[in-house]
Amino acid sequence: MIFDVEKNKSRIKVEELQNEFPKARLGYKIVDITDDAAVATSVQESAKFLGSIDVVLCFAGVVGCTHALEMTASQWRKTLDINTTGSFFVAQAAARQMIAQKTGGSIVFTASISGHRVNYPQPQIAYNVSKAALLSLKNCLAAEWAIHGIRTNSISPGYADTILNEGDGLAGCRSIWTPRNPMGRMGSPSELTGAAVFLSSSASTYINGADIVVDGGQVLF
Ligand SMILES: NC(=O)c1ccc[n+]([C@@H]2O[C@H](COP(=O)([O-])OP(=O)(O)OC[C@H]3O[C@@H](n4cnc5c(N)ncnc54)[C@H](O)[C@@H]3O)[C@@H](O)[C@H]2O)c1
Numbered sequence: 001m002i003f004d005v006e007k008n009k010s011r012i013k014v015e016e017l018q019n020e021f022p023k024a025r026l027g028y029k030i031v032d033i034t035d036d037a038a039v040a041t042s043v044q045e046s047a048k049f050l051g052s053i054d055v056v057l058c059f060a061g062v063v064g065c066t067h068a069l070e071m072t073a074s075q076w077r078k079t080l081d082i083n084t085t086g087s088f089f090v091a092q093a094a095a096r097q098m099i100a101q102k103t104g105g106s107i108v109f110t111a112s113i114s115g116h117r118v119n120y121p122q123p124q125i126a127y128n129v130s131k132a133a134l135l136s137l138k139n140c141l142a143a144e145w146a147i148h149g150i151r152t153n154s155i156s157p158g159y160a161d162t163i164l165n166e167g168d169g170l171a172g173c174r175s176i177w178t179p180r181n182p183m184g185r186m187g188s189p190s191e192l193t194g195a196a197v198f199l200s201s202s203a204s205t206y207i208n209g210a211d212i213v214v215d216g217g218q219v220l221f
Helices: 007-020 036-050 073-101 125-148 168-177 189-200
Strands: 002-004 028-030 055-058 105-110 150-157 211-214
Touching (some): 002 007, 007 028, 036 073, 055 073, 055 189, 073 105, 073 150, 105 125, 105 189, 125 150, 150 189, 189 211
Parallel strands (some): 002 028, 105 150, 150 211
């Protein structure tokens, strides 16, 4: 079940997956994850449709490049609302369902190397703070919910070749990031798959409160 504010991308992705896995039960919902009531309803409907909620991967996030002195209150709030608070609402609704099911489960947040280090050269204070908070959120939930059999972990990607990093405005940044990476390149989204599958699966039953950095070594320099 995909939750996103964007309808077309989700529909196309579900159609592609349905062709690849004809027997799988797949769907999508238009959900703004900052709306706690909508998230709660959507999680309950998803549990009915799928039979249970066992694994939750929180990818939704936004980024902005604004200097701290020019940051407006609404830019700041939007970034923290989506990246941190929205991820919390999804995790909370899913955990309530997992506890009701008495099955436990796995929750995986998408943090970032920006939660560990200050990005260079782009100014991203709101984004960096939102991702550092997500790392703390992951630790707190891992401690609180282990008693229910719920493991909470995160993945911290480095610079990946996605829409988030596209555009002429970031061309200068891309030419700085790449030579500062020991592997000399940005990552591909598919290179997060291994960490996502690992943290979601029974291969990681004693891993709780961990963060897997998938960045080609970007933070080493
Ligand atoms: N691309 C990178 O280099 C990079 C690096 C580190 C971390 N990340 C993180 O990975 C995650 C995915 O990033 P991406 O590069 O695939 O970006 P993306 O823009 O392709 O995907 C983000 C998705 O979140 C959705 N979204 C935004 N606001 C939402 C809301 N309020 N409710 C529901 N959905 C919402 C968007 O519609 C979009 O489909 C983000 O959390 C991002 O911060 C990305």
